[in-house]
Amino acid sequence: MAIASARAAPRIAARIDWWQGSLMALLLVLLIAFILYPVLRVLSISLTDDENNLTLLHFLNFFRRPLFREALWNTLSSGFLVVLFSAILALPMAYILARYEFRGKLLLQTAATLPLVIPPFVGAVALQLILGRSGMVNLVLMDWFDFSIPFMEGLTGVVLVQTLHFFPFILLNTVVSLANVDSSLEEAAQNLGCHGIRLFRRVTLPLMLPGFIAGSLLTFIRAIDDLGTPLMLNYKNLLAPQAYLRITTIGMDDVDGYVVCVVLVMLSLAALLAARKYLSLAEYATAQRAAPVAGKLQGINLAIVWCVIAMILGVSLLPHIGIIILSFSKIWSFTLLPTTYTLSNYHEILFRVPHFVVNTLIYTLLAAALDIVLGAAIAFLLLRSRVPGRNFLDAVATMPLAIPGVVLAVGYLRVFHGWDFPGVGAPLTSSWLILVIAYTSRRLPYTVRACYAALQQVHVSLEESAQNLGANRWRTFMRITLPMIGGGLIAGGLIAFITSCVELASTIMLVPRIELGPISYGIYLYMQSPLGRGAGAALGVVAILLVSAGTYLTHRIFGGRAGSAFRI
Amino acid sequence: MQAADVKLESVGKRYGDQWIVRHVDLHIQRGEFFTFLGPSGCGKTTLLRMIAGFVQPDEGSVRLDGQAVNQVPPWQREVGLVFQNYALWPHLSVFENVAFGLRERKVARDEIVRRVGAVLEQVELTGTEARRPSQLSGGQQQRVALARTLVIQPRVLLLDEPLSNLDAKLRVEMRLELLKLQRDLGLTTIYVTHDQEEALALSTTIAVIEGGQVIQQGTPREIYEQPANDFVAAFIGQSNLIAATVEQAQGQSVVVGIDSADGAAKFALTLPSASATPSVGTAVFLCIRPEVIEISDRGAPSEQVNRLPANVIASAYQGAFVEYEVATLGTTFKARVANPKGKELFQRNDAVMLSFAATDAVLIARRR
Numbered sequence: 001m002a003i004a005s006a007r008a009a010p011r012i013a014a015r016i017d018w019w020q021g022s023l024m025a026l027l028l029v030l031l032i033a034f035i036l037y038p039v040l041r042v043l044s045i046s047l048t049d050d051e052n053n054l055t056l057l058h059f060l061n062f063f064r065r066p067l068f069r070e071a072l073w074n075t076l077s078s079g080f081l082v083v084l085f086s087a088i089l090a091l092p093m094a095y096i097l098a099r100y101e102f103r104g105k106l107l108l109q110t111a112a113t114l115p116l117v118i119p120p121f122v123g124a125v126a127l128q129l130i131l132g133r134s135g136m137v138n139l140v141l142m143d144w145f146d147f148s149i150p151f152m153e154g155l156t157g158v159v160l161v162q163t164l165h166f167f168p169f170i171l172l173n174t175v176v177s178l179a180n181v182d183s184s185l186e187e188a189a190q191n192l193g194c195h196g197i198r199l200f201r202r203v204t205l206p207l208m209l210p211g212f213i214a215g216s217l218l219t220f221i222r223a224i225d226d227l228g229t230p231l232m233l234n235y236k237n238l239l240a241p242q243a244y245l246r247i248t249t250i251g252m253d254d255v256d257g258y259v260v261c262v263v264l265v266m267l268s269l270a271a272l273l274a275a276r277k278y279l280s281l282a283e284y285a286t287a288q289r290a291a292p293v294a295g296k297l298q299g300i301n302l303a304i305v306w307c308v309i310a311m312i313l314g315v316s317l318l319p320h321i322g323i324i325i326l327s328f329s330k331i332w333s334f335t336l337l338p339t340t341y342t343l344s345n346y347h348e349i350l351f352r353v354p355h356f357v358v359n360t361l362i363y364t365l366l367a368a369a370l371d372i373v374l375g376a377a378i379a380f381l382l383l384r385s386r387v388p389g390r391n392f393l394d395a396v397a398t399m400p401l402a403i404p405g406v407v408l409a410v411g412y413l414r415v416f417h418g419w420d421f422p423g424v425g426a427p428l429t430s431s432w433l434i435l436v437i438a439y440t441s442r443r444l445p446y447t448v449r450a451c452y453a454a455l456q457q458v459h460v461s462l463e464e465s466a467q468n469l470g471a472n473r474w475r476t477f478m479r480i481t482l483p484m485i486g487g488g489l490i491a492g493g494l495i496a497f498i499t500s501c502v503e504l505a506s507t508i509m510l511v512p513r514i515e516l517g518p519i520s521y522g523i524y525l526y527m528q529s530p531l532g533r534g535a536g537a538a539l540g541v542v543a544i545l546l547v548s549a550g551t552y553l554t555h556r557i558f559g560g561r562a563g564s565a566f567r568i
Numbered sequence: 569m570q571a572a573d574v575k576l577e578s579v580g581k582r583y584g585d586q587w588i589v590r591h592v593d594l595h596i597q598r599g600e601f602f603t604f605l606g607p608s609g610c611g612k613t614t615l616l617r618m619i620a621g622f623v624q625p626d627e628g629s630v631r632l633d634g635q636a637v638n639q640v641p642p643w644q645r646e647v648g649l650v651f652q653n654y655a656l657w658p659h660l661s662v663f664e665n666v667a668f669g670l671r672e673r674k675v676a677r678d679e680i681v682r683r684v685g686a687v688l689e690q691v692e693l694t695g696t697e698a699r700r701p702s703q704l705s706g707g708q709q710q711r712v713a714l715a716r717t718l719v720i721q722p723r724v725l726l727l728d729e730p731l732s733n734l735d736a737k738l739r740v741e742m743r744l745e746l747l748k749l750q751r752d753l754g755l756t757t758i759y760v761t762h763d764q765e766e767a768l769a770l771s772t773t774i775a776v777i778e779g780g781q782v783i784q785q786g787t788p789r790e791i792y793e794q795p796a797n798d799f800v801a802a803f804i805g806q807s808n809l810i811a812a813t814v815e816q817a818q819g820q821s822v823v824v825g826i827d828s829a830d831g832a833a834k835f836a837l838t839l840p841s842a843s844a845t846p847s848v849g850t851a852v853f854l855c856i857r858p859e860v861i862e863i864s865d866r867g868a869p870s871e872q873v874n875r876l877p878a879n880v881i882a883s884a885y886q887g888a889f890v891e892y893e894v895a896t897l898g899t900t901f902k903a904r905v906a907n908p909k910g911k912e913l914f915q916r917n918d919a920v921m922l923s924f925a926a927t928d929a930v931l932i933a934r935r936r
Contacts, residue, residue: 464651484657
């Protein structure tokens with residue numbers, strides 16, 4: 001008896017795991033084909049010489065050329081400066097937001113998320129109009145004092161634009177960190193006689209530091225990944241634009257482009273690994289109870305806070321104002337404000353060439369839907385199965401965080417160019433599908449995270465009790481799991497949607513034909529000529545509206561925890 | 569549905585090289601209230617989940633009404649499980665939580681309304697149908713979980729520490745309710761707990777489990793009064809365990825000797841009629857429950873055979889009884905004495921006489 005049933009037991013175990021195993025296999029094939037392999041291909045090309053031998057010669061050449069050394073230095077220093085200035089903006093705001101109640105708090109919170117809704121390269125154009133050489137501010141300065149300030153020249157402009165766009169990442173991460181500091185930890189310190197600045201320095205600061213550092217590293221990754229801003233400001237000596245220019249002007253066979261790509265990945269990967277380490281450090285401080293609200297702000301303090309709000313609100317709204325004015329202008333150059341206003345820009349992009357908007361909606365919604373399905377499947381395998389290979393799956397699904405858009409695009413061009421993809425009837429790179437795939441891959445880590453967090457909330461016993469009462473796996477999923485994680489899935493999809501709407505780096509390299517381009521590509525094209533800038537700005541406004549709608553919905557679903565969506 | 573009997577036939581489960589349970593043979597009779605009792609991590613929940621189908625045994629088989637169910641998925645076993653954390657679905661109302669299993673069985677709508685109404689009445693929750701689980705108190709949530717399981721009329725009712733999340737007073741109330749309900753419905757019930765009081769109060773049979781193995785199986789009285797070894801004696805209730813050696817044995821009459829640095833003593837015992845005569849020289853534990861020990865003045869007369877001078881080192885007045893700790897023979901004895909009503913209590917450092925009857929102590933085997 002015992003022998004017979006002992007033999008029976010493994011059989012049922014194998015039957016249950018069979019479909020989980022197939023799901024794992026399918027996911028691994030997809031992730032390897034569209035994430036891991038293209039990047040490895042880029043790496044292998046940078047490491048082989050003409051005779052297919054392994055070599056480090058290309059990397060030696062990279063460091064020998066002053067141009068590349070300078071690009072590397074510029075990338076590192078501008079990334080560092082963006083983080084520094086963002087932190088200076090974000091830290092006081094984060095502390096005030098997390099620890100004080102005051103009139104106008106909601107306004108400050110809203111102001112803090114506004115920069116996120118404008119794509120950085122759109123912001124770059126708008127800031128040119130306001131702070132540029134012949135922008136509003138400098139025209140006034142020239143008029144009155146006969147001098148100008150080169151806000152937007154060279155690296156200064158890049159750092160300025162990126163700081164204004166990225167500081168909310170540090171802000172949100174730090175606020176979440178602060179909110180997660182268990183109040184009993186501070187109370188214990190107070191009980192032992194520690195208070196005020198000492199309490200902050202000895203307890204609060206060390207506990208929030210990991211979240212802040214992680215946010216900073218994420219900001220660094222995003223900053224060095226950003227291709228649009230330097231291109232729009234016509235500053236080319238950074239790694240991302242160098243890789244782009246190498247591949248697009250010299251060609252797919254130029255090894256230097258691949259080497260630049262690999263260096264970029266190395267930088268992001270190092271930052272990502274460090275960020276993960278710090279975030280895992282942060283977990284011990286997770287709140288049991290809500291963090292204390294230190295008090296109400298009144299009198300002089302409230303006035304100071306309001307000045308800060310006004311300043312940040314003012315500066316972070318500059319790009320929005322600029323782009324809206326530009327979208328209604330017919331001609332705007334060398335004048336304080338446009339001389340003639342018109343609606344023709346909107347007519348152009350909505351009726352004459354509506355495909356930019358239409359394409360964007362198709363691509364991003366499709367990518368978001370794919371991300372939800374993949375994210376849910378990956379989260380399921382990670383949390384609910386014992387199939388081997390889960391760590392590898394997790395690692396590959398997280399990888400895109402550290403793969404700059406340029407690098408992924410270069411990998412795709414290299415791997416999928418020149419052969420007919422089964423089922424497409426043409427090379428993948430000449431189909432719009434490549435854009436959907438790129439967006440899906442790039443945003444996958446966000447949805448996996450959202451789905452993982454949502455599924456983690458559902459205790460296994462909630463599913464087991466359904467099965468115990470007669471529901472099979474499928475019915476359990478439909479009646480219990482899905483209703484409970486639905487909000488998380490949609491929020492994850494929205495994040496993918498928002499960020500794909502404004503994705504430029506991979507877009508400009510992968511768009512097969514003009515009429516297949518999305519909004520970001522349209523903006524880039526229009527902005528090349530002074531006459532097209534109005535229409536480009538109108539597209540920018542459409543992008544802002546799409547992102548705003550998505551952000552609003554995310555906040556509705558995530559509630560106060562929206563900030564956590566931007567963590568790793 | 570008809571209540572079923574449950575058989576575990578030398579079942580085993582391991583994670584990696586570690587056997588969580590092994591060689592477990594148990595037969596739970598139809599209509600019985602059977603308790604798996606053991607410390608946390610002993611494998612009792614694993615056994616319960618094995619019966620529910622959430623754990624696949626690596627060895628042996630689980631039988632319901634004689635039929636092996638190893639291959640039957642959880643949703644076809646008709647075995648109701650009440651989870652320790654209740655596992656109520658937060659997105660469904662009380663009514664929908666309870667109706668869940670009936671909907672899965674495609675029961676007609678008016679029949680569902682009738683049966684859910686009936687079971688909610690049974691657990692005294694009528695009127696809460698529209699509420700969400702989060703709007704209920706702990707005790708109410710517990711009863712929803714019970715109702716949700718009872719409504720499908722399971723062949724076996726499995727309860728995984730169902731009272732552990734309730735406060736002490738509510739726990740005792742729920743215990744009685746559960747007992748009435750189970751006896752009324754005649755359900756085969758398997759109850760997992762680490763609370764020996766609960767186990768003694770509820771069960772018809774108890775299986776004491778430790779390290780993934782059944783140490784002793786029997787009625788509450790057998791388990792309490794004749795523990796199989798020192799682990800059972802110490803785990804169930806309080807007991808004074810003293811290492812002793814059998815010095816004389818004749819039929820049920822035994823004399824054991826205790827040697828310690830602080831003196832020696834001999835006790836005469838009368839074993840229960842069913843037990844075998846131990847051989848002279850065997851190392852055993854003498855197990856004396858606190859409530860059989862009498863504490864009296866040194867000079868007071870007593871008819872007890874076994875007497876031992878001792879000193880009080882602590883006394884705790886508990887209302888119905890007084891708990892003493894007395895020192896003698898280099899160890900301490902716990903004694904639980906009924907409230908002496910009006911008479912003085914003994915105080916710390918009082919010299920007293922400890923005594924117990926020949927039939928009130930048992931010998932148990934040493935585990936190692």
